[in-house]
Amino acid sequence: MIDLKENLVSRHLVFNEKNQKNKWIDDLRHEAIEIFDKEGFPNKKNEEWKYTNLAPLLKTDYKLFPESEEISIGYQDVKRYFIHDMDAYNIVFVNGVYSSYMSDTTHEEADICVLSSAMNKMVHQSVIENYYSKIASKDDGLISLNTAFFKDGAYIYVPDKVVLSKPVQIMFFSTAKENEVMYHPRNLIVLGNNSQAQIIERHQTLNGKANLTNSVTEIHVGKNSELDYYKIQNDTEEASLIDNTFVEQERDSRVSFQTFSFGGKLTRNNLNFVQNGENCNSLLNGVTVIGGSQHVDHHTKVVHKFPNCESHELYKGIYDENSHGVFNGKVFVHPEAQKLNAFQQNNNVLLTDKAEIDTKPQLEIFADDVKCSHGCTVGQLDETALFYMQQRGIPKKEAKALLLYAFAADVLEHVQLPQIKKRITTLIAQKLGVKIDFDL
Amino acid sequence: MLTISNLHAQIEDGAEILKGINLEIKPGEVHAIMGPNGSGKSTLSSVIAGKEDYEVTQGEIDFENENLLEMGPDERAHKGIFLSFQYPVEIPGVTVTNFIKTAINETRKAQGLEEMGASEMLRLIRENAEKLGIRKDFLSRSLNEGFSGGEKKRNEIFQMMMLNPKLAILDETDSGLDIDALRIVADGVNAFKNENNAVLVITHYQRLLDYIVPDFVHVLSNGKIIKSGGKELAHELEARGYDWVIEEAAI
Numbered sequence: 230m231i232d233l234k235e236n237l238v239s240r241h242l243v244f245n246e247k248n249q250k251n252k253w254i255d256d257l258r259h260e261a262i263e264i265f266d267k268e269g270f271p272n273k274k275n276e277e278w279k280y281t282n283l284a285p286l287l288k289t290d291y292k293l294f295p296e297s298e299e300i301s302i303g304y305q306d307v308k309r310y311f312i313h314d315m316d317a318y319n320i321v322f323v324n325g326v327y328s329s330y331m332s333d334t335t336h337e338e339a340d341i342c343v344l345s346s347a348m349n350k351m352v353h354q355s356v357i358e359n360y361y362s363k364i365a366s367k368d369d370g371l372i373s374l375n376t377a378f379f380k381d382g383a384y385i386y387v388p389d390k391v392v393l394s395k396p397v398q399i400m401f402f403s404t405a406k407e408n409e410v411m412y413h414p415r416n417l418i419v420l421g422n423n424s425q426a427q428i429i430e431r432h433q434t435l436n437g438k439a440n441l442t443n444s445v446t447e448i449h450v451g452k453n454s455e456l457d458y459y460k461i462q463n464d465t466e467e468a469s470l471i472d473n474t475f476v477e478q479e480r481d482s483r484v485s486f487q488t489f490s491f492g493g494k495l496t497r498n499n500l501n502f503v504q505n506g507e508n509c510n511s512l513l514n515g516v517t518v519i520g521g522s523q524h525v526d527h528h529t530k531v532v533h534k535f536p537n538c539e540s541h542e543l544y545k546g547i548y549d550e551n552s553h554g555v556f557n558g559k560v561f562v563h564p565e566a567q568k569l570n571a572f573q574q575n576n577n578v579l580l581t582d583k584a585e586i587d588t589k590p591q592l593e594i595f596a597d598d599v600k601c602s603h604g605c606t607v608g609q610l611d612e613t614a615l616f617y618m619q620q621r622g623i624p625k626k627e628a629k630a631l632l633l634y635a636f637a638a639d640v641l642e643h644v645q646l647p648q649i650k651k652r653i654t655t656l657i658a659q660k661l662g663v664k665i666d667f668d669l
Numbered sequence: 670m671l672t673i674s675n676l677h678a679q680i681e682d683g684a685e686i687l688k689g690i691n692l693e694i695k696p697g698e699v700h701a702i703m704g705p706n707g708s709g710k711s712t713l714s715s716v717i718a719g720k721e722d723y724e725v726t727q728g729e730i731d732f733e734n735e736n737l738l739e740m741g742p743d744e745r746a747h748k749g750i751f752l753s754f755q756y757p758v759e760i761p762g763v764t765v766t767n768f769i770k771t772a773i774n775e776t777r778k779a780q781g782l783e784e785m786g787a788s789e790m791l792r793l794i795r796e797n798a799e800k801l802g803i804r805k806d807f808l809s810r811s812l813n814e815g816f817s818g819g820e821k822k823r824n825e826i827f828q829m830m831m832l833n834p835k836l837a838i839l840d841e842t843d844s845g846l847d848i849d850a851l852r853i854v855a856d857g858v859n860a861f862k863n864e865n866n867a868v869l870v871i872t873h874y875q876r877l878l879d880y881i882v883p884d885f886v887h888v889l890s891n892g893k894i895i896k897s898g899g900k901e902l903a904h905e906l907e908a909r910g911y912d913w914v915i916e917e918a919a920i
Contacts, residue, residue, distance in 0.1 A: 617758040619742035620718050620751075621768070621828060622776035628743075631771065635762025635811075 231290045234269050238262060241377055244293060248380060250348055257362050261376035268370030280555040280587040281497055281526040286441055286469055291411035293378060294325050302404055302435065304331050310433045311398055315648040317429075318397045320383045324404055325412050327381055331400075338391055339426075344384040344417055356386055360419055364447035364475045366501075372473055375445040379415035382446075385428070389421035389451070396427035396646065401442070403434045403468070412442040422451040422479070427646065429459045434468040439494075446474045452506065453481040457645055460486075463656055464493040466521065471497045480506025480535070485643060488515040489653050490525045491660050502531040504538050504566075513542040516637045516653070518660045520549035520580075530559040533566040542573040545637050548584035555587045560601065562594040569599040577607045578636060580629075630661040670696050670867055671717075671836055676728035678716050686712040688892035689728070694836065697864040701878055701903060702871045704889035705911045710871045711755055713889070714840045718752040719745050732836070746772075747779040749835030749866075753825040753842050760812040765824065766794065768812045769831050776832065797830040801857050818845025826857045837861070838869045843877035855880030875907035888914050 241262045249255060270287055271278040302323060311319065318341045321331040327343045334342045340353065347353040348361075365372050383399045401414055420426055432442050450456050462470065470493055476484055490496055502511045517525045531540045546554045556575045577586045590603040610632055618628035634657060644650040658664065676690040686709045694700050704710050716723050717730060719742035730737040732748055740748070760768065774784045785793075798808060801823050813821050822842055829837050839858070843851055858881050862868060870881055878886075878900065886902040887894045890911065895918035896902070906914070 611758070614758045614760055616720055616742060617754060618760070618768075618772075620746055620754075621772040621832065622743055622746035622779065623772055624743045624775060624779075625741070627771070627775060631763055631768075632760070635760065638762045 231288065233287045233290065234265075236290060237374065237378070238266050240293065244378060253358065254348060258377050261373040264368065264373035265370050265377055268368070268373065270370055277528065277557070280553075281495070281524065283495075286495060289409045289439060289441075291441060292405075292408040293411060293413075294380070302402065307331070307400075307402060307433070307435070310400065310402075310431060312396075312429060312646075312648050312652055315646070316395045318395060319400065320397065321400045321402070322381060322414065323402045324410070325380055325401075325414065339388060339393060340384065340386040341397055342384050343381055344415060345381045347384040353384070353386070356419055357417065360447060360449050361417055362447075364449060364477050365445055365473065366475070369473075371443055371471055372445055375413045375415055375443050375473070378413040379445070380413065382415035383418070384416070385418040385426065387420045387424045387426050387454075390423045391421070392425040393427065396429060399428065399430045401432045401444075403432075403440050403442075404436055405438050405440060406436045407438070409439045409441075412440065412444075414442065414444045416444075416446040418446065418448045418456075420450045420454040420456055423453045424451065425455045427457040429461065429649065431461045432464060432468070432470055434465045437465070437467055439467040440469070442468070442470045444470065444472050446472070448474070448476045448484075450476065450478045450482045450484055452479045454479070455482065456484045458484070458486045459644070459646075459649055460488045460498070461652070461656075462489060462493055462496055462525075463491040464496075466492075466494055466523075468493050469495040471499070473499045474501065476500075476502045476511070478502065478504050478506065478509045478511065481508045482506070483510040483512075485512035486514070487640075487644060488527065489656070490515065490517040490527075491519065491656050493523065493525070495524045495526075497526045498528065500527070500529045502529075502540070504531070504533050504535060504540075507535045507537050509535070509538045511538075511540040512643065513540070513544075514640050514643055515544040516640050516657070517544070517546040517548075517554055518633075518637075518657055519547075519552040519554070520660075522551045522553075524553045524555075526555035526557075528555075528557045528559075530561070531571070532561045532563070533569050533571065534563045535565060536567045536569070538566060539570045540572070543640055544575045545640050546575075546577040546586060547580065547633050547637070548577065548586060549580040551581075551583045553585045556605070557589045557591065558603070559591045560593070560603075562592075562596050562599055562601065564595045566596050567598045569596065569601070571599070571601040573603040575605040576636070577605070578633065579607060579609060626661075627663050630658065630663040633661060634658075670694055670733060671869075672729075672731045673717075674729050676713075676716070676730060677726045678712060678723045679726055680723060685726070686723070686892055687716065690892070690894060692887065692894065694867045694869060696835075696867055698885065699862065699868045699870065699881060699883045701883035701886045702869065702889050702894075703873065703875070703886060703903065703906055706873065708889045709892045710873075710889055711840055714752055714838045714869075714871055717745075717838060718742055718750060743775075744779070746832075746834075747776050751829050751832055751834035751837045753822070753829060753837065753839045755841040755844065757813045757816075757821040757825055759814045759816075761814050763812050764809050765812050765827075766808045769794070769828055772828070773831060793831060797827055800830070800860065801827050802853055803827055819847065819850045822846055823850060823854060826854050830857060830861055833861070835866050836869065837866070838871065839881075840871045841873065842870070843872055843874065851877065852880060875903040878903045890915050890918065
């Protein structure tokens with residue numbers, strides 16, 4: 230039996246020699262591999278991983294990069310995975326390597342480029358040193374593993390008072406045919422003060438070989454800035470994703486994070502928010518529609534440290550066949566975080582007896598003048614409603630889809646970009662196996 | 670048009686509700702089924718519409734020479750059967766307009782017709798809403814959600830007029846309606862009525878039958894039709910109650 234952890238640790242030395250950056254980064258990598266060596270992969274004894282078992286995924290001896298494989302995809306092959314009906318900056322990676330010919334980056338109104346090259350340029354040094362590996366937690370095995378092996382990812386720096394003229398799409402494609410691969414993409418996104426950005430992120434596998442992506446994204450949002458972030462997860466049955474995202478907000482900032490999970494073998498979203506100032510607003514929304522034996526786990530955490538802040542969290546899930554959903558929503562309210570308004574809701578529909586959802590709100594409140602609410606529901610489709618709709622001539626499958634779409638619709642109301650809303654609606658219809666024009 | 674012969678139906682736990690119903694409805698006719706609570710009136714309408722909670726153990730239902738019992742509820746709807754529900758279901762997130770458009774176009778698709786164009790759809794919606802005194806903002810609300818009893822019933826008749834079925838079954842459509850609403854609903858049904866379609870009114874009280882005048886009145890008791898007659902039978906039932914018919918049938 231292979232020991233993936235040992236293999237990774239022993240391969241690190243060679244990896245680090247080949248990918249030397251500068252002393253600061255190299256030191257971080259050394260430190261990180263030591264933490265990973267100590268912590269390892271999380272197992273089911275860890276309360277945070279009680280319902281998501283990584284063990285079956287760790288039996289594969291992943292390659293760190295599909296080194297020998299030729300990359301031969303063009304934009305036309307992958308166009309459909311982009312939101313291609315709007316103008317956008319694109320940062321594209323294929324098998325963990327930056328693809329300049331499919332990307333559209335800039336250094337004009339902002340820096341929208343790749344992290345590996347930004348790390349080699351003096352001009353970006355202060356931003357990178359201020360934020361890289363500072364926002365993500367350091368004592369975590371998976372995050373350390375990413376820090377130790379990261380090769381590339383997106384670097385976005387939006388200076389003060391800049392409203393990005395168009396959204397940014399960050400795309401990670403995997404084409405590995407020969408080997409199972411483990412990817413460690415790393416994104417750093419920094420918004421200065423009074424700036425605005427919209428970002429879409431997607432990981433997409435184009436071939437049948439199993440892969441595991443252990444992604445880390447660090448985000449800093451400055452004073453009075455606004456970030457709108459979308460994750461579209463609709464990967465193949467062989468692809469697994471562990472997404473670790475950390476958002477740090479300064480005062481008067483607004484961040485909305487919307488995760489759409491429709492595919493993949495196993496998807497774990499660790500979404501962490503820290504509000505570092507007054508009057509912050511955080512929105513965490515998600516729609517999950519899965520079937521087969523797919524597994525989607527949303528672990529969210531919002532830390533409120535200052536007064537007059539808000540957080541709104543709404544996750545809806547539809548689980549068919551043998552699929553398994555997990556929702557764990559933590560809200561921490563520090564004693565100083567008075568006049569807080571925190572709302573959390575998780576609603577689920579199970580379409581079969583074998584589908585499963587484990588949902589757990591977790592609120593720790595140490596302030597007395599706050600408004601915090603939470604709730605979760607698990608239900609089935611209303612048979613009476615289905616009969617009613619069928620009686621009006623709507624076939625059962627379409628009736629189901631219409632009910633489920635209506636169930637998820639209030640989450641979609643927060644999607645600001647119409648092109649994304651349209652894409653999500655189409656994906657939901659596809660997932661439910663119907664051809665209904667929902668936006669009649 | 671509709672021929673029901675020796676229909677027996679039971680609920681899942683095995684209790685028999687319908688115990689041999691015979692009924693024939695021809696185009697252009699209005700039939701009323703009356704009867705005390707628990708006699709099986711709503712079960713009959715659910716069985717005709719194809720609700721899966723009931724099992725038909727004996728008998729047949731033919732609609733325009735086709736065996737209805739082999740069809741799902743949606744297929745029956747496509748053939749032209751409409752049931753106005755006693756308790757219309759609330760469907761949050763689906764607007765009245767969105768719902769009716771989907772229903773019409775799914776029906777047209779099943780009938781091999783083109784989808785209805787947006788402008789024709791709008792014209793029809795406006796026309797029928799006006800006839801029933803339905804306000805515009807009502808059409809963009811979630812279907813039946815937070816509607817009053819009267820609004821729900823009016824919405825059922827609105828859908829009936831939009832879908833223009835061959836056979837409309839009105840299950841206790843008068844319950845929850847005040848006299849003005851009752852008149853509007855009845856006017857709608859009377860406007861819909863012609864020599865090619867038929868109406869089956871299911872009601873506990875004779876009140877609605879003053880406005881929608883039946884050609885035939887049937888009394889349902891304990892799962893059987895025990896007496897049939899003309900519209901005057903409804904008045905007699907109103908005046909004398911059901912007991913005398915039940916006693917008469919027992920002899």
